Amino acid sequence: xxxxxxxxxxxxxxxxxxxxxxxxxxxxxxxxxxxxxxxxxxxxxxxxxxxxxxxxxxxxxxxxxxxxxxxxxxxxxxxxxxxxxxxxxxxxxxxxxxxxxxxxxxxxxxxxxxxxxxxxxxxxxxxxxxxxxxxxxxxxxxxxxxxxxxxxxxxxxxxxxxxxxxxxxxxxxxxxxxxxxxxxxxxxxxxxxxxxxxxxxxxxxxxxxxxxxxxxxxxxxxxxxxxxxxxxxxxxxxxxxxxxxxxxxxxxxxxxxxxxxxxxxxxxxxxxxxxxxxxxxxxxxxxxxxxxxxxxxxxxxxxxxxxxxxxxxxxxxxxxxxxxxxxxxxxxxxxxxxxxxxxxxxxxxxxxxxxxxxxxxxxxxxxxxxxxxxxxxxxxxxxxxxxxxxxxxxxxxxxxxxxxxxxxxxxxxxxxxxxxxxxxxxxxxxxxxxxxxxxxxxxxxxxxxxxxxxxxxxxxxxxxxxxxxxxxxxxxxxxxxxxxxxxxxxxxxxxxxxxxxxxxxxxxxxxxxxxxxxxxxxxxxxxxxxxxxxxxxxxxxxxxxxxxxxxxxxxxxxxxxxxxxxxxxxxxxxxxxxxxxxxxxxxxxxxxxxxxxxxxxxxxxxxxxxxxxxxxxxxxxxxxxxxxxxxxxxxxxxxxxxxxxxxxxxxxxxxxxxxxxxxxxxxxxxxxxxxxxxxxxxxxxxxxxxxxxxxxxxxxxxxxxxxxxxxxxxxxxxxxxxxxxxxxxxxxxxxxxxxxxxxxxxxxxxxxxxxxxxxxxxxxxxx
Amino acid sequence: xxxxxxxxxxxxxxxxxxxxxxxxxxxxxxxxxxxxxxxxxxxxxxxxxxxxxxxxxxxxxxxxxxxxxxxxxxxxxxxxxxxxxxxxxxxxxxxxxxxxxxxxxxxxxxxxxxxxxxxxxxxxxxxxxxxxxxxxxxxxxxxxxxxxxxxxxxxxxxxxxxxxxxxxx
Numbered sequence: 001x002x003x004x005x006x007x008x009x010x011x012x013x014x015x016x017x018x019x020x021x022x023x024x025x026x027x028x029x030x031x032x033x034x035x036x037x038x039x040x041x042x043x044x045x046x047x048x049x050x051x052x053x054x055x056x057x058x059x060x061x062x063x064x065x066x067x068x069x070x071x072x073x074x075x076x077x078x079x080x081x082x083x084x085x086x087x088x089x090x091x092x093x094x095x096x097x098x099x100x101x102x103x104x105x106x107x108x109x110x111x112x113x114x115x116x117x118x119x120x121x122x123x124x125x126x127x128x129x130x131x132x133x134x135x136x137x138x139x140x141x142x143x144x145x146x147x148x149x150x151x152x153x154x155x156x157x158x159x160x161x162x163x164x165x166x167x168x169x170x171x172x173x174x175x176x177x178x179x180x181x182x183x184x185x186x187x188x189x190x191x192x193x194x195x196x197x198x199x200x201x202x203x204x205x206x207x208x209x210x211x212x213x214x215x216x217x218x219x220x221x222x223x224x225x226x227x228x229x230x231x232x233x234x235x236x237x238x239x240x241x242x243x244x245x246x247x248x249x250x251x252x253x254x255x256x257x258x259x260x261x262x263x264x265x266x267x268x269x270x271x272x273x274x275x276x277x278x279x280x281x282x283x284x285x286x287x288x289x290x291x292x293x294x295x296x297x298x299x300x301x302x303x304x305x306x307x308x309x310x311x312x313x314x315x316x317x318x319x320x321x322x323x324x325x326x327x328x329x330x331x332x333x334x335x336x337x338x339x340x341x342x343x344x345x346x347x348x349x350x351x352x353x354x355x356x357x358x359x360x361x362x363x364x365x366x367x368x369x370x371x372x373x374x375x376x377x378x379x380x381x382x383x384x385x386x387x388x389x390x391x392x393x394x395x396x397x398x399x400x401x402x403x404x405x406x407x408x409x410x411x412x413x414x415x416x417x418x419x420x421x422x423x424x425x426x427x428x429x430x431x432x433x434x435x436x437x438x439x440x441x442x443x444x445x446x447x448x449x450x451x452x453x454x455x456x457x458x459x460x461x462x463x464x465x466x467x468x469x470x471x472x473x474x475x476x477x478x479x480x481x482x483x484x485x486x487x488x489x490x491x492x493x494x495x496x497x498x499x500x501x502x503x504x505x506x507x508x509x510x511x512x513x514x515x516x517x518x519x520x521x522x523x524x525x526x527x528x529x530x531x532x533x534x535x536x537x538x539x540x541x542x543x544x545x546x547x548x549x550x551x552x553x554x555x556x557x558x559x560x561x562x563x564x565x566x567x568x569x570x571x572x573x574x575x576x577x578x579x580x581x582x583x584x585x586x587x588x589x590x591x592x593x594x595x596x597x598x599x600x601x602x603x604x605x606x607x608x609x610x611x612x613x614x615x616x617x618x619x620x621x622x623x624x625x626x627x628x629x630x631x632x633x634x635x636x637x638x639x640x641x642x643x644x645x646x647x648x649x650x651x652x653x654x655x656x657x658x659x660x661x662x663x664x665x666x667x668x669x670x671x672x673x674x675x676x677x678x679x680x681x682x683x684x685x686x687x688x689x690x691x692x693x694x695x696x697x698x699x700x701x702x703x704x705x706x707x708x709x710x711x712x713x714x715x716x717x718x719x720x721x722x723x724x725x726x727x728x729x730x731x732x733x734x735x736x737x738x739x740x741x742x743x744x745x746x747x748x749x750x751x752x753x754x755x756x757x758x759x760x761x762x763x764x765x766x767x
Numbered sequence: 768x769x770x771x772x773x774x775x776x777x778x779x780x781x782x783x784x785x786x787x788x789x790x791x792x793x794x795x796x797x798x799x800x801x802x803x804x805x806x807x808x809x810x811x812x813x814x815x816x817x818x819x820x821x822x823x824x825x826x827x828x829x830x831x832x833x834x835x836x837x838x839x840x841x842x843x844x845x846x847x848x849x850x851x852x853x854x855x856x857x858x859x860x861x862x863x864x865x866x867x868x869x870x871x872x873x874x875x876x877x878x879x880x881x882x883x884x885x886x887x888x889x890x891x892x893x894x895x896x897x898x899x900x901x902x903x904x905x906x907x908x909x910x911x912x913x914x915x916x917x918x919x920x921x922x923x924x925x926x927x928x929x930x931x932x933x934x935x936x
Contacts, residue, residue, distance in 0.1 A: 024870055031878030032866035032885055034813020034853040041812040122796060192817040192825060192879040192913050242817075242879030243913050274818045433901055439908075497877025497914045660873040664919050668876065671916030694822035694911065701908040702917045 018509035019722060022660035023502040026519070027495075039212035039239035040196040040271045047198065047267035048077055050253070050260050051124035053114040053131050054279055055106035058140035058687025059153065059349040062104055066132035067114065075119040076127045077264045085259070087228030091251060093218065093354070097156050098315035100226050100255050106135070107153060107314035108351055109688045110279025115256040117264050121271070140349035140687035144288075144311045147348045153314075160312050160319040160345040163327045165616030167399040170340035174294025174302035178374040182291070182367035183753040185681035186311075187284035187672075189356050190699055191496075193242015195252040195280050196271040199261035206233025207258045212241035214248045216492045217528035226255045227262065234258070238522040244496035245672070246355030247281040249533055250317050278692035282317045282354030283682055285310040285345070287326070287363040291371045294338075299381045299389050303338040304331040304399070308364065310345045310353070317354030319345040324465060325360030327616065328400050332368040333410040333458035333626045334390035339399035341616065349687045355533055357672060358732045361459040366754055369455035369737035373744070383741075384418050384454055392458075401617040407715040407725075409652050410626050414456060416650035417628035420709045423646040426450060426634055436634050436641035438703050443636040450645070451635060453741025456628045457733030460621040461726045462536040462606055469536070469622075470605040472527030473504075473544035477512055477552050478597030485576070485589045487512050487549075490520040493529040493541040498728060499661040500537050504545050506657060507722075511549030512556075513576035513589060527603065535625065535726025538657060543604030543721040551600035559595055560587035607719060623717055627651040627730035629670070629738035632706075635746040640758030642678050644739055648709040654717040654725030662727050667708045669731025675700045676732075677739035681755050781846045785809060786855030797843050802826045804842035805852060813853035813882045817911070824910030827883035828852045834890045836909075853882040856889060864930055865889055868923035876914035884910045888924060896931070900924070 030036040067079040082089060082101040089103060090096045102113045114131050118124035141147045147158045197211030206229055213219050216236045224234040241248070253270040260268040272280050287310045294303040308326060312319035327343035356362075372390075376383040391410035397403050426435075426448060435443040463469035473491045480486035487508045493500050501519050508517040522529070529541050557568040560578035564571075564585050571578055579586040610618040632645040647670050656662045672680075679698040683690040691697045716723025736754060744751050749764050778794045783804070790809050805811045805828070814837050815825035821836035828837045829851040857863050862870065865888050875881050884907060891898055891906040898906065903924050904917075912920065 022873070024873070025875060027878070028870040028875040029862055029866070031875050031881050032862060032869045033857065034811075034882035036878055037812070038815070038879060040816065041806070043807070043810075120796065122798060190913055191877070192823065192911065193815070193877065194817065241877060242815075243877040245913070271816070274820070274823075431901060433905060439905070499876065660919075664873050664876055664915055667916035667918035668914045669916070672913075693820060694818040695820055699911050699913065700916075701911065702904040702920070703908040705917045708916065708918055 018506040019657050023506055023658055025499060026501055037240050038193050038242050039210065040194060042198040042210055042239060042269060044198060044200065044267040047269050048117045048119055048264060049121040049124045050257050050268045050270035051116050051121065051128045052112050052256060052276065053128040055102060055109060055111045055113055057106060057135055057137050058109040059138040060106050060135040061138065062102060062106065063134040063136055069130040069132060070116055070127040073123060073127045073130060075123040077117045077266065078260055079114055079116050079131065080259055080263060081114045088225040091222040091226055091255065092316055093250060093318050094320050095156065095316040097154060107349055110351065112256065115260055117260040117268050142348055142350055142687050144309050144346035144348050147346050148344065153349060154347055158347040160316050160347060161323050163323055163343040163616055165327055165339060165341040165399055167401060168338035170338060172294065172303040172338040175297050176295045176378055177292060178371060178378050179292045180371055180374060180752060182289045182370060184287040184363045184366060185755055186286040186684060187356060187676050187680050188278065188682050188697060189245035189247030189281065190697065191243030191245055191247055194272040194274060194277045197239055197253060197257055198267055198269045199257035200267045201261045201265050204233060206235065207261055208235045209254060209258055210237050210239040211254055212239050212248060214244050214494045214496060214533055215531035216494065216522060216524050218531065219251060219254055220524050222251055223255050223258055227258055236524045238494055241494060241496040244532060245357045246359065246533060249355040249531060250282050252280045274694060275692045278682065278689055282352045284356035285312060285322055285353040285363065289364065289367040291367055293371045293375050295375055295379065297379065299379050299386050301334055301336040301390050304336045305340045306330045307342045308344065311348055311350055312345045313348060313350045313352035315352045317352050319354065322354065322360040325460060326364045328398065328620065329361045329458055330364045330368060331399060332365055333392050333456050335392045335396045336399065341399065350684055351689060357669065358459065358729050359534065361457060361733050362736065365455065365457045365733045366737045366740065369734060369741065370752065373741055384414060387414050387456055400612060400620055402619045402621060404624065406623050406717050406719055407652065407654065408624055408626065409713045409715050410456065412713045413626055413628040413650040413652055416711050416713060417454065417630050417648055420630065420648040420711060423632055436636040436643040437639060438643065442639055443641060447636050447638055448634045449637060449746040451633050451742040451746025452630065453738050453745055454628065454630045455734040455737030455741055456626065457730055458624065458626045459729055459733055461623040461625055462534050462540055464609050464622065465620045466609055466611040468605060469530055469540065470603045471529040471540040471544040472601065472603050473541060473548040474526050474599065474601040475508060475545065475548035475552050476597055476599040477514060477593065479590065479593045480516060483590065484516060485514040485593055486516045486518060487514040488518045488520055489545055490526045491529045491541050491544065492522050492524060492526055493537055494522060494532040496532050498532065498537065498665065499658060500541060502658050502661060503538050503542050507542055507545045508549055511546060511553060513573055535728040538724055538726050539720045540604055540606065542724065544602055546721045547602035547604055548600045551602055552598045555598045556592050559592045563587050623719055623725060625652050625725045625730050627734060629735040631738035631742040633739060633742040633746055635743055635761065637747050637761055640760065640762030642743055642756065644674050644706040646706050646709060647674065647735055647738065649731065650711045650713060651727065651730050652713045652725065653727050654720060655714050655723040656712060657722060657724050663710065665727045666710050666731045669728060670708050670735045671700050671705050673732045673735025674705065674739055676754055677736040678755055779843060781843055783842065783845055783850060784848065785811065785850045786852060792842065799842050800838050801840040801842045801845050802837040805837060811852050811854050815879055815882060817879060824887060825880050825883040827886040827910065829886065829890065834887060853886050856885065863889065864927050868926040872919050872923040872926055874915060874919040874923040880910060880912045884912065884920065892927065
């Protein structure tokens with residue numbers, strides 16, 4: 001196997017076997033052959049197809065609803081609306097405020113009104129379209145500032161959360177003050193595998209659901225309530241999941257498919273089209289942010305003031321947690337002795353927003369990093385130097401008053417990133433495809449200006465604010481058919497592409513010395529693994545697998561000690577042998593397993609955290625991770641076209657358990673950050689999504705994506721299993737800010753809004 | 768949308784040639800795309816549906832030797848043509864060199880775009896064995912990947928080229 005291209009600074013430390021190796025994904029061969037079953041690939045004899053009718057209006061009252069025309073179509077098996085529900089009529093991650101089907105009122109463009117089951121997907125779509133709905137159209141509330149002060153558009157009111165943080169002296173003044181307003185557009189997760197799954201009615205009156213999701217158990221609990229079934233009669237299995245990035249944390253087709261399956265007593269398959277997908281999941285919150293930074297003339301932060309308003313759209317989703325992260329990390333990874341932050345998450349008639357990679361830290365990082373550059377300019381200090389003077393570190397306090405006890409190598413990330421190799425200057429004979437505008441063949445070499453920018457991001461890992469965050473793993477060790485030891489790892493951990501499949505294998509190999517490790521399909525027949533989000537599964541489910549393996553190993557040692565008439569404490573497991581500590585005697589794994597299989601189930605809970613008090617103070621977070629990004633861009637200022645030439649990054653990862661997977665997570669995360677910087681935005685006009693397609697919502701292509709140069713800061717995190725930190729989100733947090741900083745340097749424009757559109761550059765210059 | 772035609776007028780039976788085999792399609796609605804028929808009627812789910820408008824490349828297949836988006840071709844229009852899907856790349860079940868390189872270079876994360884990407888890269892290397900990275904980038908710019916940022920996919924491409932160069936010397 002050719003050596004994978006890895007950061008040159010990666011060094012292997014003394015380690016247990018399996019951990020720290022670039023282990024290849026066991027699911028990759030099937031994926032390359034098209035034989036891996038994604039949730040949209042499922043098929044069952046006798047299955048019918050579900051389709052959803054969605055509101056064409058962002059805000060309207062339903063005067064009447066006529067399902068008869070749909071039921072009259074040949075091949076239609078069922079139509080269900082709010083009137084047909086028999087369980088809970090609402091669901092939600094934090095507050096159950098989202099209707100399964102619109103109940104007399106629709107609050108966003110695309111809200112589900114009815115669902116249909118039919119023999120063929122086209123019949124199902126036509127039947128949904130045939131349902132008669134008489135709407136009384138209302139004026140949508142689309143400005144969150146207006147919504148905060150206006151009439152409630154939902155019985156629960158329009159304010160999801162106001163998080164107030166007062167730290168130190170919130171009115172402290174600095175000798176130098178910079179102020180700015182910033183805006184972040186709505187980004188889409190745009191996972192490639194659309195929302196889909198297969199619901200199968202079971203003989204006990206329950207239902208089995210095969211679905212692409214991020215958290216099987218939280219899905220199950222919401223579904224069971226809406227079906228009025230006990231949880232054990234709702235069995236979920238993870239189907240092949242085509243990416244997630246936060247967009248599968250909320251339910252989409254799950255309840256609708258299960259309802260249809262129970263009504264028709266047939267297996268029901270639902271697959272969203274791309275257009276429907278844009279309406280069917282929550283997005284990244286658009287945000288408006290105002291900042292005022294105070295500093296000494298020497299460039300030490302004195303106070304950070306911030307007021308931010310996040311548009312949460314029609315329903316809560318995870319808005320309350322997103323605004324918490326955004327507020328807590330408002331200054332970015334810098335120490336400030338004083339802070340005054342007001343974060344508002346607000347209900348409007350815009351599309352619902354919730355989790356997306358970076359979860360609140362993305363919006364504030366963009367604005368805070370722009371502020372740091374402004375401050376540097378005002379002070380006449382190099383922007384990198386200013387960041388180093390204020391870099392937060394272990395034992396410093398966050399603005400929530402929490403003292404950082406884990407690793408926080410912010411300065412190390414900044415320095416390492418700054419020192420990564422720069423790309424070659426734009427060659428005079430560079431192919432036109434390599435110029436801004438690429439295939440458009442519009443830019444001229446002489447017009448292109450290069451810029452360089454740096455930004456630093458920072459975020460909590462796993463769940464915060466007092467949530468009892470845990471994951472469960474069941475590990476079984478036994479002799480396989482050929483007499484060899486086989487370990488089976490069973491978790492409910494959603495593998496969405498991130499690579500937990502290798503982490504689980506690596507840990508079991510390292511802990512048990514069994515070369516053959518089977519990672520069982522994730523389902524709800526084992527305890528919750530928590531969500532595949534917040535960069536948490538390597539730490540949380542990894543920790544659970546480690547604990548379960550340790551428990552299995554204890555039994556192995558007991559068996560071996562019994563054989564040798566010794567105490568278990570006298571024995572260790574080394575390379576598949578149970579040996580005495582003096583090396584004098586040993587029992588093979590195979591012999592120890594002859595007495596039968598060993599199985600253990602364990603939960604890993606991270607250290608408890610606390611809720612925030614009325615001043616936003618409290619030990620709310622467990623572990624933190626940071627990354628620095630440096631971007632180089634070429635800009636054609638006349639046409640407003642940008643080409644990102646290179647992104648360099650140094651990331652705080654604790655320890656790489658699978659270097660190849662870390663490399664891929666970082667490259668992929670940066671692609672999403674680059675997208676938000678220069679192209680990705682859901683255009684919402686008076687509550688309506690204008691670009692629900694991949695023709696009009698632009699994603700970075702292979703031509704847009706620059707080379708990524710990466711290095712890692714490996715300072716093991718003591719609280720985390722094996723010292724490894726989650727790596728998924730930091731690549732996305734500040735890569736956006738770095739790209740925009742580089743465009744600012746190339747153009748001299750303030751560029752306070754993302755994504756930066758060609759008009760923002762080209763038209764600004766003509767003024 | 769116009770009302771659906773009566774069922775008896777809207778279906779047809781026809782024969783497609785897929786991966787060198789004749790496949791019967793019976794009583795199918797003639798509005799079905801080639802992608803739908805491959806996936807739902809012929810048991811070939813390797814081509815994926817991620818955009819339904821020829822933007823993402825997940826449904827890439829070869830039609831008479833030309834790389835196409837199978838979501839944008841009516842299945843009934845493919846009668847008489849030679850259709851090759853990702854499932855037909857390695858009939859014996861072995862991985863092709865491109866597939867193996869994707870596995871070994873870490874180019875696969877969620878994997879949803881990967882079958883289409885594999886078909887597109889095989890097509891590129893068949894047509895232009897000397898293709899460089901910029902040519903590759905252009906060739907697969909119609910194959911969206913949301914997970915990888917393409918870095919490991921480029922690495923896989925280089926690994927294939929190196930392996931083929933070694934094999935030919």
